[in-house]
Amino acid sequence: MELFLHYLTMPYMIEGIVATLQVTALGLLGGLILGVILAWMQLSRFKALAGFARVYTVIFRGTPLILQMVFAYNALPQIGIKLPAILAAGLALACNEAPFIAEMLRSGVLGVDRGQKLAGQALGMTPGVLMRRIIAPQAIRSMIPAFGNETVSALKNSSLASVIAVQELTLRSTQMASATFDFFSIFFASGLIYLVLTAAIAGIQLFLEWLFDLDRTSKQIRRNWLMPWSRARESDGPSAAADAEQPDILPDGGVAELPPPRASSERIDRGKRADTLARNNVAVDVAALRKSYDRQVVLDGVDLTVRIGEVIALLGPSGSGKSTLLRCINNLELWNGGTIKVGGRQLGFNAHGKALPPRLLAQARAEVGVGMVFQQFNLFGHLTAKENIAGPLRWVHGISRADADRRASELLARVGLSHRADALPRHLSGGQQQRVAIARAIAPNPSVLLLDEPTSALDPELVNEVLDVIRRLAVEDGLTMIISTHQLRFASEVADRVVLLAGGAIIEEGPADQVLNHPRNPVAQRFLSAMEAEVA
Numbered sequence: 001m002e003l004f005l006h007y008l009t010m011p012y013m014i015e016g017i018v019a020t021l022q023v024t025a026l027g028l029l030g031g032l033i034l035g036v037i038l039a040w041m042q043l044s045r046f047k048a049l050a051g052f053a054r055v056y057t058v059i060f061r062g063t064p065l066i067l068q069m070v071f072a073y074n075a076l077p078q079i080g081i082k083l084p085a086i087l088a089a090g091l092a093l094a095c096n097e098a099p100f101i102a103e104m105l106r107s108g109v110l111g112v113d114r115g116q117k118l119a120g121q122a123l124g125m126t127p128g129v130l131m132r133r134i135i136a137p138q139a140i141r142s143m144i145p146a147f148g149n150e151t152v153s154a155l156k157n158s159s160l161a162s163v164i165a166v167q168e169l170t171l172r173s174t175q176m177a178s179a180t181f182d183f184f185s186i187f188f189a190s191g192l193i194y195l196v197l198t199a200a201i202a203g204i205q206l207f208l209e210w211l212f213d214l215d216r217t218s219k220q221i222r223r224n225w226l227m228p229w230s231r232a233r234e235s236d237g238p239s240a241a242a243d244a245e246q247p248d249i250l251p252d253g254g255v256a257e258l259p260p261p262r263a264s265s266e267r268i269d270r271g272k273r274a275d276t277l278a279r280n281n282v283a284v285d286v287a288a289l290r291k292s293y294d295r296q297v298v299l300d301g302v303d304l305t306v307r308i309g310e311v312i313a314l315l316g317p318s319g320s321g322k323s324t325l326l327r328c329i330n331n332l333e334l335w336n337g338g339t340i341k342v343g344g345r346q347l348g349f350n351a352h353g354k355a356l357p358p359r360l361l362a363q364a365r366a367e368v369g370v371g372m373v374f375q376q377f378n379l380f381g382h383l384t385a386k387e388n389i390a391g392p393l394r395w396v397h398g399i400s401r402a403d404a405d406r407r408a409s410e411l412l413a414r415v416g417l418s419h420r421a422d423a424l425p426r427h428l429s430g431g432q433q434q435r436v437a438i439a440r441a442i443a444p445n446p447s448v449l450l451l452d453e454p455t456s457a458l459d460p461e462l463v464n465e466v467l468d469v470i471r472r473l474a475v476e477d478g479l480t481m482i483i484s485t486h487q488l489r490f491a492s493e494v495a496d497r498v499v500l501l502a503g504g505a506i507i508e509e510g511p512a513d514q515v516l517n518h519p520r521n522p523v524a525q526r527f528l529s530a531m532e533a534e535v536a
Contacts, residue, residue: 008189016172017193019086023158023168026090028151031097038102043109057099066160068092073164089161089168097154104146108139115378122330122374123392123440124366126359133395138382141212148205152198169193214382214424270496274511277496280308282344283448283480284329289338291324291504298324299335300504306448306482311474313495313512314484317527320501322484323375326450329482330370331361342368343447366396371446375453377433379425385412385436386421389443397444411439415469431462435469442473449473451483463487470494488531492516500524 041053060068072095073088083091112135120130162171173190177183284306291299299321306312314322327333329340331348334355339346346353347368348361356364379388389408393399399407412418415435425433434454441449454470455463467490473479474494485491491498491512498515500508508515508524519525 008193010176012172012176013169013189013193016167016169017197019161019166020155020158020168020170021197022086023089023093023161023166024151024155026087027093027097027154027158030090030094031101031154034094034098035101035105038098039105039109042102042106053102057102060095061099065092065096065157066163068096069160069164085161085164085166088164089158089166093154093157093161096157097150100150101147104143104150105139108143109135111142112138113378113381115374115376116380118332119372119374119378119380119437120392121332121362122365122370122372123444124362124396125392126362128359129362129395133391134380134382141209141382144205144208144212148201148208151201151205155197155201156194270511270513273496277307277310280310282306283308283310283342284482285339285341285344286325286329287339289325289328289335289340291321291328291333291335298504299328301338302501302504302506304499304506306480308447308480309478310496311479311481311494312483313491313498314482314501315486315488315491315498315527315531316501321504322501323452325501326372326452326482326484329448330365330372330450332372342370362396366444369444369446369448371441371444371449373434373437373441373449373451373454375456377425377430377437377457379433379437379440381425384422384424385417385428385432388425388436389440392440393443407443408439411443412436415439416465429462430458431465434458434466438466438469438473442477442479446479448480448482451481451485453484453486455485455487486531488516488528500527502527 038053038056041049044050069089069092072083072092073085076083076088109131116134116138117130120134125133158168159170161168162174165171169190173186177186180186282305284304286302286304289299289302289304290297302321302325304312304325314325316322324333328335329342329347331340341347345364345368347364347370348356350356355361379385380391383391386405386408389411390401390404393404393407394401409418409421412421415438417432417435417439420428420432425436428436434457438451438454451470455466458466467487470481470483471490471494474481483491483495495512497510498508498512499506500515500519500521502523507521508519515524516528519528
């Protein structure tokens, strides 16, 4: 036993541990740097860069590490590059680790829900802001276990550095065993040292997983430095009392009652409103819009004019092009022909009609102000309800933290969710998530609000609470809205005009009462009859 403990504490063995850690650290640090570059190249829009990265990955994943170390130590001097043994081993390990780390990074980025990326783009985030604030924080958390496993693998692979005479732990153990013939004690001590090192790595991994766990209570120390700011404390102070006093649109989890259908006398008001809207400037102008996926035509020459303050309801069967039209208006989808102007400006194009690069397109979205609410909510999963609203105001519009938080609190109070400000999206019901999404979309005071089937992903009992929020925005705020919906009664109450699409074309358009109650097109008649039958 004394001999065993003696081997554990021998300076000769400790020097081997230091060499092992040096090679491992060089390999991981260099591998991380190269891995980030390779991952960026593979995710790049430039096919040449992506192709080079894939060729590199095939070569270095497909050849043994021991050969790569021999090459770094013995072949590089042939071209005038002579590296010390430890540095050559670290370089070879880095080049070997890089493609594995790149795949981890790439899978982490691709694993972030695409809807969150679309939401970030719709809010006007540049690619850099989107990566730093939305994608990277979520991807890093998902990659921690895989990176911990890769660190352990790199530590063990460092033993191959003995082939180029690096005096790491395994080589020193072998040399000592050959000199003393005490193989069992020496290799058992060496194995124990490796076990201690890998256990330390596992401990660091568990700590990082705990550190980035969003479900930790607010009383625990929070050091999520990759987050936009530290997790807010649960509302248990004076601010909570202030929030509690603010009136809610809806009680939490409640179901709002729809008001009775408009009386015939209200048609006069509708007429006056139509006359007023007709004098307003054009907010959105879509002309001869065509969009197709390969050979499938989705939009076939759509013309649509929306005036400031007008509420348009888009109706039509699934696949008729409603969602695609909304995404084209916000330039989340490219189209094949036609023009789209928002506030007289071609969103996504410069004065010469040339498409803007992603960064300038994001800035144009923020300047023009087109808010969007998606079917699947698309809240940022690592941010609380309050942060989902305040964060984009800070990152895109440069609003101070205090003002952004104040605006977020006001909107949460307005949609009846003040008491859920610190809740993560996965802790909210579907109706609550959609209300937060609506608050986030209107936070920067957009000129146009697009709503893509805002109730289609909700349970029936949650639909009315979301519709009530939208109704109030239309009536009280006078927002310009284009709403894709299947809610006929809601469309009849809120919409100024109804636009019916089928097969990518507008088949019926006019005042809500006229289109819904007296459609002229046979396809529109069949569709509305089928929808009324489903409601009944």
